[in-house]
């Protein structure tokens with residue numbers, strides 16, 4: 001009988017006593033670093049969806065162990081940040097207490113599933129021994145000028161009462177609590193991640209083992225754009241407005257210029273502006289709107305003309321009006337655009353609304369006029385349609401553009417940029433969508449930013465030997481909402497002499513965002529107790545990069561951008577030696593509820609793994625989650641499916657209780673199973689690996705199997721069902737843990753089909769092909785050939801002079 005409780009207890013105890021999963025530092029062995037995105041230890045505990053990715057990495061880890069690799073498969077806790085703090089506030093417990101309790105619970109749950117985690121390497125981002133190094137990284141960035149203070153308006157969540165980075169938003173709302181985001185000007189620490197934009201983009205090429213979808217999301221997030229900077233002189237002023245455009249070829253159609261409401265030039269121009277009051281009112285009005293609200297294509301465009309100010313189009317020398325409008329963002333390009341209503345949708349709807357001239361300067365390319373084939377005619381027709389629709393946004397040939405008329409968009413941009421550069425009023429320019437990383441939070445539960453503000457010296461880094469700056473214990477950790485963190489209220493903590501001039505100083509009271517600790521944690525697992533450096537150089541060279549990284553797709557642009565950036569920074573200061581931290585990346589598909597909805601308390605469809613393990617066993621849970629469907633797809637939970645897997649394991653258990661140790665022929669079917677399961681695990685096709693194991697059992701159960709073959713089969717099962725496999729392996733009389741045994745390798749000779757197609761020739765002419773056993777003898781082949789229809793026709797009554805037999809290929813019968 002398959003008594004899962006008994007064998008789980010038994011093997012958990014034995015594995016822990018023998019320290020089976022302790023990672024060794026034996027650097028002579030080849031290594032595999034296999035990593036899960038570590039969880040926030042939330043109060044709700046695990047549901048069955050969480051461990052799906054961990055099960056997959058555990059399966060790969062176990063196979064790699066058996067293939068002779070030194071495997072690092074660690075686990076830890078991402079425990080700072082808003083989720084942990086909001087939970088603590090909700091339950092009125094101190095975050096520290098709540099986190100400690102939640103971690104214990106999580107760990108207990110994980111241990112039940114039977115993972116290979118080496119808990120001696122466990123890390124926790126809220127542990128001062130850990131965050132000391134997070135602070136150290138910040139100090140290095142500060143020293144290199146990559147961390148700076150900014151007073152730009154930032155995203156502000158009125159409910160979480162903190163500033164947020166763009167990465168924390170989802171459709172203009174707070175990713176955590178779904179509140180609508182406001183813009184709020186306040187002092188912030190910002191990290192100059194944009195300095196690494198190009199490198200982050202270029203190095204995506206190195207990530208050959210990442211899924212394309214995630215790479216595409218990263219490219220879009222970085223958003224590189226090649227264009228031109230153009231200066232538009234203000235006709236009655238000494239200043240000029242600089243715009244960024246990707247379509248310089250349309251400049252003859254530029255009929256006005258637009259500044260973002262937050263553009264710094266506005267205050268300079270203000271005395272000249274005749275409608276000052278209205279302008280100021282408009283600026284006030286747009287202040288709170290987020291970028292997303294402002295730029296949506298469907299959103300009605302609003303704006304206001306700066307009366308008394310006009311700009312000069314450098315190509316046409318025309319005087320054109322200047323507007324401010326919130327569809328232009330202060331934070332992109334130069335915060336100003338040249339508006340071309342005939343060729344840009346947003347400018348078009350704005351021009352319609354404010355009755356501004358629309359001048360066509362681009363026509364579809366010439367091929368539409370001289371169609372060469374059916375395709376061209378179709379393309380031409382499509383183009384005609386677009387021209388009809390007033391706003392033609394594609395490239396083409398220039399018209400109404402002085403001596404550039406007739407030139408293609410591409411060529412025109414080159415020539416126009418050349419001219420601008422010669423005149424000294426423009427130049428080529430690359431911009432990025434990626435913004436600098438807003439790095440401070442006005443909350444309690446985060447790493448203190450290790451800075452001291454001095455009236456004389458400005459911001460000064462805390463000396464490294466004074467790290468960590470401990471997060472003080474306090475009574476009231478609720479957000480203040482004033483834009484100051486609760487730490488600001490602890491006067492005795494805040495007041496400290498300046499490390500540089502010894503004058504009076506004040507500690508920085510903002511804390512770091514939760515992304516800080518997770519941006520480099522994979523390094524610390526390699527050397528968790530090092531008190532001298534973040535990571536020992538030798539260990540870094542051995543373990544890095546991470547060979548396999550698995551986690552949720554929601555991190556495609558957040559964590560994975562930050563971590564890649566952080567890694568590149570650490571490389572620049574010699575802490576790590578690789579360009580990229582993660583070699584191979586897979587995203588895990590969600591497990592939905594039995595009702596096809598996302599598992600949530602709200603729907604009452606959450607399934608707790610503890611319950612499943614209690615009733616069906618950890619092995620069943622593991623194998624079922626891998627059997628549900630392709631790994632990266634989201635699939636719904638099915639109790640029937642789970643029961644099916646349980647029955648399969650019972651069948652295996654029964655089979656092995658009755659199995660006699662019979663010597664048998666090499667079993668080709670086993671070797672095909674070995675090959676398929678190995679390849680499938682390698683390629684993350686766990687569901688087909690499981691079905692291959694099932695097919696083998698169904699086909700072989702009634703036949704004989706040698707002890708060796710039976711052991712090989714159990715080894716294939718072992719990564720999926722470690723408890724049952726270990727038990728059966730022992731039952732077969734093997735010594736030692738199955739996980740210290742060697743992974744089976746398929747015998748290539750046995751992989752060929754059991755049957756082949758034999759060509760039958762009579763007098764060297766092909767007459768027939770027969771499907772025969774691969775090992776058929778010459779005599780048997782001849783008998784078959786004689787007896788088939790064609791054989792009878794050609795051979796009856798003939799005298800056979802000679803027979804040529806090429807095993808597995810052909811039989812040639814020569815007659816008189």
Ligand code: ANZ
Nearest residue numbers: 225244245246247250328329332333335337340343344
């Ligand atoms: C004139 C023009 C004509 C434009 C045309 C487009 C089409 P990407 O490709 O995303 O980089 N732009 C520039 N700065 C902006 C800002 N701060 N806020 C809003 N829009 C801004 O987009 C570049 C284009 O976006 C630029 O090229 C500019 O409009 C606009 F037929 O200039 B274009």
Ligand code: ZN
Nearest residue numbers: 454457498501
């Ligand atoms: Zn000072």
